[in-house]
Amino acid sequence: MPPSGTYRVQVRPEFPLSDTAALADYLADLGVSHLYTSPLLAAVPGSAHGYDVVDHTKVNPELGGEQGRLDLRGALDAAGLGLVIDIVPNHAGVAVPSENPTWWDVLKNGEESKYAKFYDIDWSRGRLLIPVLADSPDALDDLRVEDGELRYYDKRYPIADGTGEGTAREVHDRQHYELANWTRGDSGLNYRRFFAIVDLAGLRVEDPEVFQATHAEILRWYAEGAVQGIRVDHPDGLRAPGEYLERLRAAAPDAWLVVEKILEPGEEPPPWPVDGTTGYDALAEVCGVFVDTSTERFFDTLDHHLTGGEVTWQTLVHQTKHTLATTQLAAELQRMAHLVPEIEAAPKALAELAACFPVYRSYLPFGARHLARARAEAGRRRPELIPVLDQLTARLRQPSEELAQRFQQYTGAVMAKGVEDTAFYRWTRFTARNEVGCDPCQFGVTPDDFHEAMESRQRTRPQSMTTLSTHDTKRSEDVRARLAVLAEVPGDWTEVVRRWVRVAPLPDPALAHLVWQAAVGAWPISRERLQAYALKAARESGAGTSWIDPDERFEGRLAEMVDKIYDDPALHREVDDFAASITAPGRSNALGQKLIQLTMPGVPDVYQGTELWDHSLVDPDNRRPVDFSLRRALLARMDDGWLPPVDDSGAAKLLVTSRTLRLRRQRPELFASYRPVFADGRVGEHVLAFDRGGAVAVATRLPVGLSRHGGWGDTTLSLDGHSWTEVFTNTSYGGNRLSVAELLRVFPVALLVKE
Structure with missing residues (x-):
């Protein structure tokens, strides 16, 4: 039985298993069915994330060891909760x-x-x-x-x-x-x-002995009934992901099994024996449908004005992937070249193929068409390499060839380092879409495309995880929700950002645009947090400075730019005023995103703390301590009858999160199908709604445009004539035509349950 909803907690030495166990009653009240933890096995001392496992035979003593795990199990059992654990089959920590x-x-x-x-x-x-x-x-x-x-x-x-x-x-x-x-x-x-x-x-986890040694402990937890779900980290690094997952499925036949597989838009997952992915694909769909797709050309023009705009996304990606393939990943390239010593130009051709590979990797024989696409594009770019490309691809399409196996591992690393960790920091046209699983060229998602994707999701992977924020997202869901508002006010944004880049100049205009978007998206953000983010972004970009070769002069200019936001009173006031102007519609988007993610086909996950407003940027910013006592107190007030306003407290988001999760846990039969629901009226396109089989989610799209039209007016939703109860306000409605203005009078979202 898959979870009805999960809650991700970053267990770490500063927040060990004892603190995690103390959350059990709160998570049960929130409405999830399962706690979902970061890796629990022994990691490098002081590890803040647990992905650097050093000993697969025991629970991390810094987290509380085996006794801490047993205490956690007791707390979860008492609260009626299950456990989903994160595991790391690809690698081990060797720093110490x-x-x-x-x-x-x-x-x-x-x-x-x-x-x-x-x-x-x-x-x-x-x-x-x-x-x-x-x-x-x-x-x-x-x-x-x-x-x-x-x-x-x-x-x-x-x-x-x-x-x-x-x-x-x-x-x-x-x-x-x-x-x-x-x-x-x-x-x-x-x-x-x-x-x-x-x-x-x-790790060579494809070896059965290695698999057994590295999985015995977590499979023991599964066998004793302490674990019901497993999240597999980075399957793309494995030599044979499909075989690995078949072995894991055989060892844990009833587990809810999800993989951290990043699918490019339109890419189908391999036919693995799993319940789905960890939800980056869902994130791309949900966040995209709250973006006004009609204003893309404004951002093209702005980007061209700020940066010159000569480099397309496709060209940039090829450049960054090729650079990473031949520099940071040169050791892996050299290892492959040693397998074909008779082909002198093999390194050049393999790097070019990897730079042209359209997805993270193939899983031969599945995905062989991606290799064919890469071969065609590489031949177009480097015609002098065509004979070598043909020699290599003849071997690269053979699943049993070691060259083919290593190349598949290599392309995933090239994509991750070249795109996620480099190009996302250089191509800054509209950073609400610069997120893992998104294609920044896809400015947004139309409602029709969204519904089509949801119908497909319901048919093909109804138990896949859905998410909006993770420990790895480049910016949190609420930052992206606020940045989506920029697509509704492109003229206003163009005016202020063109002035700001003059007032606080930076030699790298693309990075400047990224930082300004981060500032308004996360505002009010402390000077220290924004400085840390700007420095990380600059070094990841690698354009003006880098991790390996920091440029002190450039980094000094960057620090001056950020300082000016806080030290120049007029500029500070302008940033504050602009952020204030997009905050209310950003909150509308944030509540809409949350409701859609929690009700769409799939198993929803809530990342720690995001049940209130969370305006975090990339890690480590998004791993800051969470005030759970505040969340407990607000939830208790709601359960005593308080209906919170949509204000700075974020309690409205907690209301939406808790009521939706509780409904999914208590009435799973209401979420067994998917049917789009369309609104009638002049501004009907501002409604995003669907019926999951008795539960109807209704969200507001493009709130600035809606306000310009004067509100909902006579817009109605046509339902099937039953009586309905709106979950957040506990209001009853009858008849087959519901007034959207009445339905969304209190909140910009509604969740209707058929009585």
Whole structure:
């Protein structure tokens, strides 16, 4: 039985399992059926996220260990809640080798280690490269031997038996690993990693023994009835995702199983034995339908004015993907090239194919058409490589070929690093759509397209997760809801932002536009938060500065620009006034998005804290502590009969969230089908509504345009003549034509239940 609704909590040392357990009664009152946690297995000490697992055999002691897990189970059982856990099959944390017993053994014993096959290491290329040394020719002079270990400042490494005599450098030279300059990681690494992170080493989970060793503990929790759902992190990194998921499904046949699979718009998921994705595709559909698609040309013009606008999204994506494919991911490219030494131009052709790949990856034989598209586009861009491209694609389409398997892992990393982490920060025309799962070229989603997508979702993946915010989203749902308002006031936005970029100039105008959108989208935001976001965005973009080679002068100019927002009284007042002008319609959008996400086909997830207004930006901003005592108090007031206004408190969003989740949990039969509902009247296009089989969701679209038309007027909804109860206001309605003005008199959303 899938959940009726989940609530995601980032369990971490500052918010351990004991604090999570204390939420159980609140989450039950909120209306979810399952708690959904970040990874719980032992991670690198101090890990704020848990995706760097170091020991698959135990619960993270910093979170409370096994006793903490048992206490959590007791609290959930008492509250009538289930548990969905996040697992990380693709990689393990190796930043602190002494904390990871399998990695420590591999370092000590090399290819003879009983754990050597746990990790995806190319032993043919010599010693295991560990890029941790300072960028200095004398860095090895800082090695020392202490307590039978090799030490480099605070880092510790094992010494193989019989190799501990002599100087530290002599000892080092006898090991199965080589400590190397940190800059060699991207080019010289001989183990697979997660994206470009050398501290996360790829696991060979396709090996049944490795699968068993890394999954035994979480499958024990499942077998004892403590876990009902599993969220699989980053399946695209696996050598054989389909085989892995079949094995996991066989081991947990009744679990609700969802995968963190990012689908490009229109892309169909592979035929895996899972219940669906983690919901980025749903996010793209829901957020898009609250954007006015008619104003796209205004933003094209503004972007051209600010940046010159010569580079299209498609061109930019090709550039950023190709750059990442040949620099940060050069080690992976080199490893593939070693498989075809007879093809001299293989690295150039493989990088070009990856840069042209239209989706994250294929899952051969499924998705072979994506390789054909990439081959055609690569040949168009680089005709001199056509003979090599043909040679390579003949092998890349063979599922059993190691080259094909590694290329599929490579394209996902190229897409993630080139698009999510680079192009999204450079192409800043309208950042409400710069989100994982979205195509920024798709300015918005029409109601007709939305309904078509929902009908398909109901037919094909009715138990897939839906979400609006996650720990990885670039900006929270309420920031995107407010930014969507810009599409309704393009003239106003053009006027103010053109003035602001003159008052507070920056050498990178695209980045400036990104920061200004972040400022008004998250306003009021502290100087410290906006400075941190702007710096991260600039380094991710890689245009004016970067993580690897920070440009102090550029970063100083950026800091000055942000400071001016707070230190120039006139500018501060302008930003404040403009943000205020889009706040009310932004709240309308936010309530509409939330209702649609919670009622659409699928299993809705609420990210921690987002049941109130949440104007967070990219991590770590979106992982700030949540005030649960405030949320408890507001929910208790509502349950005592308080009908909150739509105001700064965000209580209206909590009302919509709790009442909708409770209804889904109590009356699942009301959400078993999907039928669009259309409004009659002059402004009917401002209504987005559908009937899920007895529960009808009604949301306001494009509230600024609605206001310009003078409100709802005679707009009506035609229902089937039953009596209806509106859930948020507890108002009864009869007849087969309902006045939208009356229905949305209190809130810009309504949830009707057939009596």
